[in-house]
Amino acid sequence: MTLQVSGIDTFYGTSHILHQVSLEIGEGEIYAVLGRNGAGKTTLLRSITGVNPPRNGSITLGGVEISGLKSHVRTRLGLSYVPQGREIIPDITVAENIYLALLGKGLKSDKVPDIVFDYFPKLRELLGRKGGVLSGGEQQQLAIARALVQEPKLLLMDEPTEGLQPSVVEEIDAIIKRIPTDRKCSILLVEQNLDFVRSIARKFAILDTGRIVCQDETDRLTDRIVRQYLQI
Amino acid sequence: MVMQSIITQLLNGFSVVAILVIAALGLAIIFGVAGVINMAHGELIMVGAYTAAVVGKAGGNTFIAMPVAFIVVGLLGLAIERGIIQWIYDRPLETLLATWGVGIILQTVIKLIFGPELYYVGAPKILRGGFHLIGRLPFPWYRLFLIVVAACLMALVFVVIFKTNLGLKVRAVRRNRAISGCLGIDTARVDMLIFCFGSGLAGVAGAVLAPIKSVSTTMGFPYAVDSYMVLVLGGVGNLWGVVAGSGLIGEAETILSFIFNNVIGRLLVFLFIVVIIRIVPRGIFGYSERQ
16 A cells, blocks of 8 residues: 555644545555545645644555654655645746755756656756746646656645646646556546546545545546535 | 045945945845844854954954854854744744844853953954055955955855755745655755854854954844845845845945935935835845746
């Protein structure tokens, strides 16, 4: 098992956001988390990364308990994160964003690894540009590249296609599909596009007001479930 | 004659700018990266000056005092960060009060050790006296030395921030602490190192400023006030802001003080800063890029 989340409760101040959330992700698996806005999807990813650590419960990565560890230690153990809105460091270059990810993983390199250009050839011509001036699609490519150079065991992706134009969405979708087999890593994906989730993920969980209300294999993600839990 | 006076004031202004840069650099780094409003900055400068006084008594001079003050005050900064600040980074009011308290403690401890009397630190022999720049305009060697030190410290900071791995981490942490952590950067360690480095720079400031001011436990306060003015005017978190803020304040204060007097000159500089931050609230080098 790559990731095991058991009964976590996460708070923002006094607000109880996640209630006894549990899920398991196997090796090389893509697992989708669905839910309406404000359901707690991003909070779940932030709990796993350590940005908003849960107050109780357990999170193990590859059998190692990580719930009490700081974010940077979790990254070194094999967790990489593609956050919602990309969150590229804006005033450093594309190359420096990549070097930063390598440094964070404890890998030192004077050149950008080839894997970046294998997935995103366009980044080669953007290496010297500041992250803050890239388009949304280019920033998303950089965010994914930044995570991949860390050779993660588990990749957390928070709405990677949000706000992108359709042609870029198709490109990003194709790359996400390649990652588990190419990179031998699992993916925990927060995504609103149900067709994409059905085409890519083996299992899903639906969060509703911080609780997991449905958890199954994606071929059982029926229209009734969608109407009940996901439509406004 | 008028032209000579203007040139003299401009040159004096350069040395005031240099003093402001030297005093503000450490604060700019700590405030800009760690987000700590370090109310003990003036006292760190003061400890640097006392370090220079001790080095002087032991037979050393400013050249020796500078690295010694960097190490002594840097280690003091490390102790402050590890002992107090690391627990309260996310609470601005508490960091402000805590560093204010640290400043009072430092003043008291130094007064207990060295007594209430003033100390005088002489400039190195090689930097005593002056030279003539244009015509018969005199200019002290030590003022020129301050300008060189300011330029060298700026260069050092630029190299550390823009040419080293630590600098890359610092720039990332300054812009997005949470994501830097998720990228594997130990943000607490970056904060610690930057607090230590910024404190060390304040120590160097004290060591080089000691020969132009009597060394006392309260000597750091005016420098701390000037440093905050530089940061507010130049923009927090940008090293060019330190240069711009120091340049504007230093030259404006020198020229206005010459035309009117010191009090009115100072008052007009404050008014000038209020007007500027009314127009550009984030300072001259505030950020404006696509996120």
